[in-house]
Amino acid sequence: MTGDLIRHHITFMTPHQGADPASPTLDQARRQIARYGLTADPQAVLVAARLMAAGARLGQAGEVHFGRFGLSTGRYRLLSDLEDHGGEKSPSQLAASLGVSRATVTGLVDGLEREGLVARRPSTEDGRGNVVILTARGADKLRDLAPEHFARMQSLVGGLSVEERATFLDLLARVVAGIDALTEG
Amino acid sequence: MTGDLIRHHITFMTPHQGADPASPTLDQARRQIARYGLTADPQAVLVAARLMAAGARLGQAGEVHFGRFGLSTGRYRLLSDLEDHGGEKSPSQLAASLGVSRATVTGLVDGLEREGLVARRPSTEDGRGNVVILTARGADKLRDLAPEHFARMQSLVGGLSVEERATFLDLLARVVAGIDALTEG
DNA sequence: CCCCAATAGTTAGGCACCTAAGCATAAATA
DNA sequence: TATTTATGCTTAGGTGCCTAACTATTGGGG
Secondary structure, eight states: OGGGGTGGGGGOOOOOOSSOTTOOOHHHHHHHHHHTTOOOOHHHHHHHHHHHHHHHHHHHHHHHHHHTTTOOHHHHHHHHHHHHTTTEEOHHHHHHHHTSOHHHHHHHHHHHHHTTSEEEEEOSSOTTOEEEEEOHHHHHHHHHHHHHHHHHHHHHTTTSOHHHHHHHHHHHHHHHHTHHHHHOO | OOOHHHHHHHHTSOOOOSSOTTOOOHHHHHHHHHHTTOOOOHHHHHHHHHHHHHHHHHHHHHHHHHHTTTOOHHHHHHHHHHHHTTTEEOHHHHHHHHTSOHHHHHHHHHHHHHTTSEEEEEOSSOTTOEEEEEOHHHHHHHHHHHHHHHHHHHHHTTTSOHHHHHHHHHHHHHHHHHHHHHHOO
């Protein structure tokens, strides 16, 4: 029962057909810019808006995807990161490599521990530290979901050729580099 | 990375130089695929993983961005959508155009109403319905944040030329179309 | 040697998002 | 017309993410 707490997310998400509600149009961008007499480039604004919308949709789809396995994106990433590092890591290290706060790691580990996929052990080196370890059940879970997981990841970008994927990867990296520009200043 | 919301815990991250924590590498993808003897294309998996990571980072950066104005991404989108439709719309319509559940709209409107940026009025046509209206304060808020908002949106994609942005927009749209493939089946 | 700053982890409070269940009212049907 | 079904919105409960504050331990400087 506890394992299904996340699963219920997958029932919803009626795939919107036709006009994507969360996908802004060039006209919208133009109108919004014109409304206040600004000089921004509508195309640039459109790309940024579409990107943010895509990110949100992708995030939700990711939750649905991992929900199939009784996991969430965050829990999967933690499990996977643990596996990549010999199945043992401190919460602080996990927070750093996952790019989330330590408080978030506490919550993720709480959930995974309830499911028996990881366990906490006191650190032998640091009296204040813990070590999160991947249990046999956790390793099994990763092994079981791997085939479907990777197949679906592939299908996500299946609409692009190898060359297009390379291009996309390059452009995406440069946009990601621009994220700081969005928050700085 | 994403900004001030997360920046602080980077400061106490182990002075680990190197790769962006939340950005997977090709080697990681290869290793994960090899671990279970799968046949997935590492490049495709990498692109998908990077995209999801980018989406998450972008979402967080967006929260930082809108946080500057005392808003959140969801609240801004609701306000903006309202403005685009004459400043008046029902919660159901808002939910549809924002691509979120009606329950989420209830929460967003609750918050915006507390701030005085929107107001609820009973519908004159449907006894069970409400109408959410943009208040003068809400319109002011949108006007005030517009210059900085659009400037930052532009700077997000400032690293790309006009042609590259067009290419990116096209590729992004095709990946978005592949999102359904991720959840279907 | 002791005190205090830095660090590890958790807890508390907040927002956004979800599903499911609860009301109220409207529309459709018997 | 009366009953059933559908729709509009809210509420309850759950998850992930955050910041800030709190506890415990480590370790450096007076």
